[in-house]
Amino acid sequence: MKKILFASTALVAVGLVGADAAQAADPIKLSVGGFSRWWVVGAEQSSNYSKGLNAADNTGSHGNAGRINTAGIKGDNEIQFQGSTALDNGLKVGVFVSLEAGGHTDQTTDLIDSSYAWVEGGFGKVFVGTLKNGAALLHVSAPDAASNFSEGGMATGNYTILKPGAVMGMNQRAGYSSSTNTTAIITDNKAEKITYVSPVFGGLTLGATYVPTAISEDNRAQGNARAQAYGVGAGYNRTIGPVGVKLSAGAVQTILSAGETFTQYSGGTQLSYAGFTLGGSYQLARDAIARSGNVNNGTGGFNGGVTGVVDLTKNNPLGNTKFDFGGQAFDVGLQYATGPYAVSFAYFHSETKGAKADTNATYRNHGDDTIDFYQASGKYSLSAGIDLLASVGYAAYESGLYGYAPAGTTKDTLKNDGYYGMTGLSLKF
Template sequence: MKKILVASTALVAAGMITAGSASASEKIKLGLGGYSKWWVVGAWQDDSFEAGINNATAGQGSANSVDVKGDNEIWFSGSTKLDNGLEVGINIELEAGGNTDSTNTTGDQIDKSYVYISGGFGKVIVGTESNGTVLMHTMAPDAAGNTGADGILTGGLAIARPSAVTSKVTTEIDTDAEAEKITYVAPSFYGFTVGGSYIPNATEDNQNVWGTGTPGTANQAAEIYGVAAMYAGKVFDVGVKASAGYVTYDIAAATDRSQEWSLGTQLSYAGFTLGGSYRDIKDNMGSAPVAGGAGGVASNDGYAWDIGLMYETGPYAISFTYFNSVAEGLVANGQDEVTVYQVSGKYNMGAGVDLLATVGHAEYDDESAKTTNADANHNEGWSVMTGLSLQF
């Protein structure tokens, strides 16, 4: 894998060197963009869970019935075209309050920051952008864009997610999150494109690939390599989007290199879009002992999948989405599980202004809750929410 990436990088570098003069008429000027999204959320969840966390010492806190959740970013971006035809650009994304990203383990105010060079050879991205498998990944459609790690229900932001549940909340291979990396994306050829990423280490914004470790500990991924492919086009009158991704990485104490792969597709016709995706995780931890001497198997081996159907007409869109994720966790012969299903709607009020709504159910099960009936490790409930999304 490393030889392939090194060879690809060398070819790109050679293309840049032979492209001719690299002068530009003026410096890059940054422009503003971004979005602001706010939700008013109502939630009804297990009384036994609330009683359990109030009696526990894990510090999970109480669960509110009504809350306000926001997700806001300001983008600073700009580019220039050099005399040799190469485009050079920069993008910086500032978290602007109300951050709903429950997976961010460092609290960074700058979400992403990267530079890129693009030309006939494709595009090279260096910095804290998502890896190539995430950039190309296709998931189940949701009218309100309310799924994945930043989704209100899937992210555990409406129905509280017990801290012991280790199952993933997205089919994207986001193991490295926005760690520093280099990514290459090839030019599109008849709708097909391929790409890859190399991440030396993922202590920055790492997604805790197994256990409950913190960034920089032995529980984190390192030497991450990823490759991806994507197709977007039409077959007869049917719109087709499809993706595939593969990532491999090292974990201290693992018996072999860990690996993840994903697949996704969407089919669109006459306003309808049917789609789904799958993620498989093999962390190869073998029989590593659990911290604290519990004697179980520490592993995030498992899978996540989703499926959804959306219909759009004029300014309206409505969808139904189902998500399920399973992980082995810390107890032998047990599994953690997350299940979410929801109906979402969107009404476009004008350019960049959308009224959003979601109604759904989420259930979280830790393996210990199944064997000991521990109320603090199981929760489920319904949520109703409405939101306003502004893009600028």
């Protein structure tokens, strides 16, 4: 991966060195675009989980009856500023900055979702800044008519049915403290990086990424966290007769503290014909054990504690604990679109090893944490860039500890499931 990255960087360097006297025909002027998407959501969740959660925090904050809210307003809004110019030596340079806000929070005060500069020429395109890695940029996954599934989905983002704190999902090892239920490799969470994307050769595009610190985003300090990441990806997009074909494959390795490594592999496929699109994808995460020295039990640490991967500060039966972030996930979906209408059905499943007990024999070899989503979606286009959206579905979360825990409050807080429905309006500008 290093060789691919350094080779691409060298190509850019040669081009820039030979262009020291280059002039831009025009200065960069920014244009404004983006989208606004709002959902009205209704959900019905497990009564046992609701009551158990209320008893566990012992505050009554979820209501005297122990019930969780059944309605909500969720939003996803982004204003994008971008611009570019051409130099008289043929190179193009540009910039992109997006400002994000909405009816949910990503638990950060940084409202800039992504920002990067880029240089493009015959060698391809090089990005420097905060954006997805090369494998994620080229990733293909299951279709959804409302663009409301996998990464970017309200339910799959854990915003409709509550995810129990003891359930671990995919992509939590480095940049994320809570699961984002997607097969795309987004563990670095848009950390600052350099990414190279090749020109298209017969429908094939290649990508490579180097991330100096995978757990940091927009941090000007040098930092002492040893969490470098390297990634490669490939995408294929062609129409063969009446059939559209999209393929993707990628791999990212994160080198963590104490010499630990976390390796992820992904692949995806979409086939389209006569308005139908059938697609699916897969991710495998390996070599992902973090011991209690790196993930402190209940006090924070590296993705640990109350706001971390799992909350072990309440009703913790495990004792001395380590985490195994290894697991796998897949999705599959079918979409049909005709004129202004589109409908789809998709399914997502993940299973991760989760928290492991070093000292408690009862929980030492428990099952995997599992997450499942079933979702049907629809879209009706009112006009260019204006769409009515709807999604209904079922979500289920279960900790691998559930089958081993004794009956009571602890057991009830290890599992939640429920049905949800939402309707929304999407505006693009």
